[in-house]
Amino acid sequence: MHPQLAEDLAQLPDLLEATRKHAGAFLDGLAERPVVPPSRVPAAEPLPGRGVGLRAALEEFAVRWEPGLSASAGPRYLGFVTGGATPAALAGDWLTATVDQNANSGLDPAGQHLERATVGWLRELFGLSDAHSGTFVSGATMSNTVGLAIAREWLGERRGVSPAEDGLAALGPVRVLSGSAHSSVSKGLSVLGLGRGALVGVETLAGREAVDAAALERALEETDGPCIVVANAGTVNTVDFDDLRAIAALRARHDFWLHVDAAFGAFAALSPAHAHLVEALDLADSVCVDLHKWLNVPYDSAVQFTRRPDLQARVFRNSAAYLGSVGDNPDLVHLTPENSHRLRALAAWFTLRAYGRDGHREIVERCVSCAHALGEAVAATPGLRLLAPVRLNVVCFTLAEEPTAERLAALAAEVKEEVFLTPTVHAGVPALRAAFSNWRTTGADVHRVAGALAEAVPRVVRAG
Ligand SMILES: *Cc1c(COP(=O)(O)O)cnc(C)c1O
Numbered sequence: 001m002h003p004q005l006a007e008d009l010a011q012l013p014d015l016l017e018a019t020r021k022h023a024g025a026f027l028d029g030l031a032e033r034p035v036v037p038p039s040r041v042p043a044a045e046p047l048p049g050r051g052v053g054l055r056a057a058l059e060e061f062a063v064r065w066e067p068g069l070s071a072s073a074g075p076r077y078l079g080f081v082t083g084g085a086t087p088a089a090l091a092g093d094w095l096t097a098t099v100d101q102n103a104n105s106g107l108d109p110a111g112q113h114l115e116r117a118t119v120g121w122l123r124e125l126f127g128l129s130d131a132h133s134g135t136f137v138s139g140a141t142m143s144n145t146v147g148l149a150i151a152r153e154w155l156g157e158r159r160g161v162s163p164a165e166d167g168l169a170a171l172g173p174v175r176v177l178s179g180s181a182h183s184s185v186s187k188g189l190s191v192l193g194l195g196r197g198a199l200v201g202v203e204t205l206a207g208r209e210a211v212d213a214a215a216l217e218r219a220l221e222e223t224d225g226p227c228i229v230v231a232n233a234g235t236v237n238t239v240d241f242d243d244l245r246a247i248a249a250l251r252a253r254h255d256f257w258l259h260v261d262a263a264f265g266a267f268a269a270l271s272p273a274h275a276h277l278v279e280a281l282d283l284a285d286s287v288c289v290d291l292h293k294w295l296n297v298p299y300d301s302a303v304q305f306t307r308r309p310d311l312q313a314r315v316f317r318n319s320a321a322y323l324g325s326v327g328d329n330p331d332l333v334h335l336t337p338e339n340s341h342r343l344r345a346l347a348a349w350f351t352l353r354a355y356g357r358d359g360h361r362e363i364v365e366r367c368v369s370c371a372h373a374l375g376e377a378v379a380a381t382p383g384l385r386l387l388a389p390v391r392l393n394v395v396c397f398t399l400a401e402e403p404t405a406e407r408l409a410a411l412a413a414e415v416k417e418e419v420f421l422t423p424t425v426h427a428g429v430p431a432l433r434a435a436f437s438n439w440r441t442t443g444a445d446v447h448r449v450a451g452a453l454a455e456a457v458p459r460v461v462r463a464g
Helices: 003-010 012-028 054-064 087-099 110-125 140-159 183-191 213-221 244-252 265-270 309-316 345-379 405-415 443-463
Strands: 133-137 176-178 199-201 227-232 256-261 286-290 302-306 384-386 394-399 422-426 429-435
Touching: 003 012, 012 054, 087 345, 110 133, 110 302, 110 345, 133 140, 140 183, 140 227, 140 256, 140 286, 140 302, 140 309, 176 183, 176 213, 183 199, 213 227, 213 244, 227 244, 244 256, 265 345, 302 309, 345 384, 345 394, 345 443, 394 405, 394 443, 405 422, 405 429, 405 443
Parallel strands: 176 199, 176 227, 227 256, 256 286
Antiparallel strands: 133 302, 286 302, 384 394, 394 429, 422 429
């Protein structure tokens, strides 16, 4: 063994203790470090020939890289839709690396059992029946892509071909109908060879991001044969929800695969006041839910549910003599794009075991009430205006006068050490979004964010 490795091995408990202390100090400072620190790129260094050992590497990381890292795990990182890591999820993630399992095969099955048990809990959490099976993937983009890959194979089944076996040329043209599809749907269509151009935008309800079900029906009538519908359960700008029950009912007259992108909107199921928004989720053929957002497990984690694991295995089957057969209950290696993957379910298992449905409901409801509180503060701040009502956990707002993209970027830059907000365009108007999905965020953070905005607006307005 290399002497540096042998030395680290001999000192392993002490080194892990030093790392734990370091992590503890980082977490202690999380709420007060700049949310997005000024950007600086450390000078490049050549690849080390001789290593320095773990202790020195840790010291160097602390000086060289850590100061530039954002507080994205903290309470006022409100850009994109970003979760943190609950204490139990963090511990689960540490142990995931510790046990370092490749949970994909019945030949060494314990990790796979844990993943399946955790999927069962998640299914219950979101009100899905056991007609849905599920698999862990790295994020909602991958979950949407896997759902669309199963949909592609379903279309093949309807047309008497198998795109998985015979390629896309055998399938012919495909239409994917959606109201306000997330950008990852286009990316998935590109990856799957269906093409971004397959996505056909359907009219939304007046002033809303939710699809107009009557317009969807007209689009289905204009479509020749079976197609794919992507319904949206929680849009990123205004957290609007398509009427899932009405869309599913269209299948009585039209043949389509219903994929629901519920990346973070599925968590509405945890709040009695909002659960009706996703009560028809079970009617979908495939469902995307992100876990590194509102479940508050560390990156990267999401789940993909479907009623047709048989089609999923047709797409992702990875047969080899040494991997075992596909069979009726396929190993995970036959169900997702990855063959090898970490025991991603462990962090989710830990947080569900530690806090249960009630603990996670409290996180969801607190995030929703923080969003409402910030919405009210924004509406009361001179120079700002809400661009949409706060429907769940996102506040979409803009400058009352001359809301150009440049001025909004200037506003976001003014406040970014206190709060991270990301830009968008909604209804043709440049805007900023504040998305609440971190378990640490409280009313005191909302107060700080509102204060920072109220102070920054006059400076941005004055600068012209
Ligand atoms: C975040 C999000 C995605 C993509 O999620 P990743 O985890 O970044 O891959 C897809 N759809 C919706 C609605 C989202 O909010």
